[in-house]
Amino acid sequence: MAQDKVQQTTSFQPQAVKEEETQKGPTVLFIEDDTLLLKMYKTKFENEGFRVLTAQDGEEGLSMAKDQNIDLVILDIMMPILSGLDMLAQYRQDPKGKSVPVIILTNLTREDEMKRARELGVKEFIVKADYTPSEVVRKIKDYLGK
Amino acid sequence: MFNTLGLLTVSLTVLATFFITVIVFIRNPRSASHILLSLMAILLIAWAATNYLALSPGSEETRLFWVRIVMFVTTPLAPLIFLLASVFPEANFNIKKSLFLVILFSTLFTAAIALSPYTFTKLVNLPDGSFRLYPGWGIIAYAINLMVLLSWGLAKLVQKYKKSNGLLRKQLGIFVYSIVISFSLMTLTNFIAVVVFKTISLTMLGPTFTLLIVAGISYAIIRHGLLDIKILATELFVVFLLLILFAKIVIFTSIGELIVDVVIFVSVLFFGILLIRSVIREVMQREKLQVLTERLKAVDKQKDEFVSMAAHELRAPMTAIKGYLSMVVEGDAGDIPEKARGFLADTAAINERLIRLVNNMLNVSRIEEGRMVYQIEQENLSSVVRAAFAQFRSETERKGLKFELIIPPEIKDRIEVDMDRIHEVVANLLSNAIKYTEKGKITVRLSQPNPGNVRFEVEDTGPGISKEEQGKLFQKFVRAESSIGKTTGTGLGLYICRLLIEKFYGRIGLISEEKKGSIFWFEIPLVNKKVTA
Numbered sequence: 246m247a248q249d250k251v252q253q254t255t256s257f258q259p260q261a262v263k264e265e266e267t268q269k270g271p272t273v274l275f276i277e278d279d280t281l282l283l284k285m286y287k288t289k290f291e292n293e294g295f296r297v298l299t300a301q302d303g304e305e306g307l308s309m310a311k312d313q314n315i316d317l318v319i320l321d322i323m324m325p326i327l328s329g330l331d332m333l334a335q336y337r338q339d340p341k342g343k344s345v346p347v348i349i350l351t352n353l354t355r356e357d358e359m360k361r362a363r364e365l366g367v368k369e370f371i372v373k374a375d376y377t378p379s380e381v382v383r384k385i386k387d388y389l390g391k
Numbered sequence: 392m393f394n395t396l397g398l399l400t401v402s403l404t405v406l407a408t409f410f411i412t413v414i415v416f417i418r419n420p421r422s423a424s425h426i427l428l429s430l431m432a433i434l435l436i437a438w439a440a441t442n443y444l445a446l447s448p449g450s451e452e453t454r455l456f457w458v459r460i461v462m463f464v465t466t467p468l469a470p471l472i473f474l475l476a477s478v479f480p481e482a483n484f485n486i487k488k489s490l491f492l493v494i495l496f497s498t499l500f501t502a503a504i505a506l507s508p509y510t511f512t513k514l515v516n517l518p519d520g521s522f523r524l525y526p527g528w529g530i531i532a533y534a535i536n537l538m539v540l541l542s543w544g545l546a547k548l549v550q551k552y553k554k555s556n557g558l559l560r561k562q563l564g565i566f567v568y569s570i571v572i573s574f575s576l577m578t579l580t581n582f583i584a585v586v587v588f589k590t591i592s593l594t595m596l597g598p599t600f601t602l603l604i605v606a607g608i609s610y611a612i613i614r615h616g617l618l619d620i621k622i623l624a625t626e627l628f629v630v631f632l633l634l635i636l637f638a639k640i641v642i643f644t645s646i647g648e649l650i651v652d653v654v655i656f657v658s659v660l661f662f663g664i665l666l667i668r669s670v671i672r673e674v675m676q677r678e679k680l681q682v683l684t685e686r687l688k689a690v691d692k693q694k695d696e697f698v699s700m701a702a703h704e705l706r707a708p709m710t711a712i713k714g715y716l717s718m719v720v721e722g723d724a725g726d727i728p729e730k731a732r733g734f735l736a737d738t739a740a741i742n743e744r745l746i747r748l749v750n751n752m753l754n755v756s757r758i759e760e761g762r763m764v765y766q767i768e769q770e771n772l773s774s775v776v777r778a779a780f781a782q783f784r785s786e787t788e789r790k791g792l793k794f795e796l797i798i799p800p801e802i803k804d805r806i807e808v809d810m811d812r813i814h815e816v817v818a819n820l821l822s823n824a825i826k827y828t829e830k831g832k833i834t835v836r837l838s839q840p841n842p843g844n845v846r847f848e849v850e851d852t853g854p855g856i857s858k859e860e861q862g863k864l865f866q867k868f869v870r871a872e873s874s875i876g877k878t879t880g881t882g883l884g885l886y887i888c889r890l891l892i893e894k895f896y897g898r899i900g901l902i903s904e905e906k907k908g909s910i911f912w913f914e915i916p917l918v919n920k921k922v923t924a
Contacts, residue, residue, distance in 0.1 A: 377717035
């Protein structure tokens with residue numbers, strides 16, 4: 246029984262990934278603890294042709310980022326369990342996460358946090374309240390186009 | 392000469408020590424610290440007296456007797472300092488019994504030896520009136536007893552000092568300093584002078600130096616509520632003055648002089664006490680004020696933190712509202728009727744105002760304290776202004792205002808700033824203009840006042856602002872109330888605009904006349920001045 250289950254999941258997952266990978270848009274991982282905001286960005290980004298993965302805390306985001314092939318991580322800072330910056334620090338240690346671009350999407354940035362984020366290779370910071378979802382999409386398209 | 396000066400020094404020392412000790416003792420006769428200090432003071436008085444007698448002319452037998460008494464009474468000094476250092480500033484005598492017994496035994500032993508011929512075997516009078524001493528093995532016991540207990544006591548004090556803070560630290564500091572200073576001076580007169588320069592004439596100063604210890608420790612013990620250098624200086628001054636006057640009374644030559652001296656002494660005593668009390672009161676008030684100021688600062692910080700936190704918490708739901716509204720308006724949820732779109736646009740505009748308000752509250756303390764994080768980049772001012780202009784169009788349409796944007800085609804407007812912050816300034820100024828203008832026209836204009844700068848203007852046909860209010864409009868919490876008649880807003884918007892524009896090396900201002908509208912403007916230096924020439 247147990248073996249069956251394992252068989253099932255292992256055979257099921259890669260297929261699903263493959264299916265989505267056939268879509269043209271880049272894969273974005275959203276890590277954000279506010280479910281309403283997460284749903285909003287997911288909807289908008291999917292409408293714009295992105296493949297969207299979501300996680301609600303740093304730990305979940307980290308394991309997802311290690312498992313999947315991701316083109317861009319969009320990261321909140323203040324989150325339960327594992328904060329965005331701690332997650333990022335661990336992600337950068339992982340061979341998969343060394344060069345993946347990361348954008349900070351948050352509502353409050355402190356100088357020390359920004360400094361640490363820059364040291365971890367973050368080039369873009371977006372204050373959520375300043376932009377509508379479509380503006381965020383545009384900024385990220387610009388960023389990926391660079 | 393020796394006698395008068397010596398007697399005067401000794402009597403002043405004895406008197407001062409006595410005074411201070413009595414004051415300390417009656418404060419708390421049951422406290423171990425107070426008792427130990429009083430015991431020490433009694434021994435110091437005995438030392439001063441016997442030392443004087445040993446130095447006075449006399450037969451070799453008499454002088455040797457007094458020298459031995461000096462050694463006897465000074466033996467317990469170091470043990471007492473050690474005990475005091477261990478106990479201070481507590482009232483309990485919390486010394487281990489075994490340790491206390493060892494100290495007691497060794498001290499009694501050393502003191503007994505001091506009286507015997509084993510410490511000083513012989514004394515020989517010299518022709519100049521001084522004498523030479525021949526020490527025996529007992530002097531070694533004496534020295535060990537002194538050095539071990541004194542350094543141990545000091546080590547304990549320093550250890551306590553390092554761990555302590557605030558008032559206790561001050562107390563311990565005074566304790567350590569008074570011991571170190573007076574023992575250094577004593578080493579100078581009673582050891583170096585005797586051994587190196589072969590003179591005993593300075594040894595009579597020894598007991599006087601101990602006055603420093605007594606005074607210092609007493610002060611540390613009794614004045615722990617008000618350790619203040621100003622009070623200390625005043626008290627020392629008054630005591631010094633009283634001692635001189637007292638000495639004058641002692642060496643009176645006639646009854647008339649005595650009466651005058653006594654009257655002067657009493658009045659100086661009276662006014663001295665008044666002076667000390669007034670200084671104490673002043674210092675107390677100052678300290679009270681300090682405490683209040685500290686508390687006020689803490690409360691102010693709490694308030695700032697609360698506002699920051701509340702503003703941040705408000706941002707999340709506002710972001711969601713803004714995001715969903717924009718998505719509905721942009722058609723992410725399918726087509727909606729034109730009328731509904733209009734309502735939603737209004738809602739979005741109102742939500743924007745809310746976001747601006749919260750941003751201002753969140754940003755003001757961050758800008759003021761330099762905690763604001765800027766993302767400086769090069770950009771054209773016109774693109775920011777266009778975006779802001781588009782954002783406010785529907786609001787002006789709803790109010791029935793004409794809304795015009797004038798940007799000269801060949802304007803040079805590349806600036807190096809944080810674009811989001813400049814957008815905030817432009818939005819604040821546009822929002823103000825729309826808010827205070829009921830009918831007429833709002834004109835947004837970019838221009839080049841000189842080759843090095845770009846100028847932004849927003850002109851309205853609102854009520855205008857009086858000359859008095861113009862002056863203070865860019866200050867914190869100021870709203871143009873009287874001439875405008877509206878009292879909405881936090882009074883932070885223009886203040887933040889000024890802080891931000893100044894941060895980017897620009898200038899901000901307004902031109903206005905009552906009933907004739909206002910022009911709010913700012914100018915920012917261009918990135919490369921040569922290109923624009």
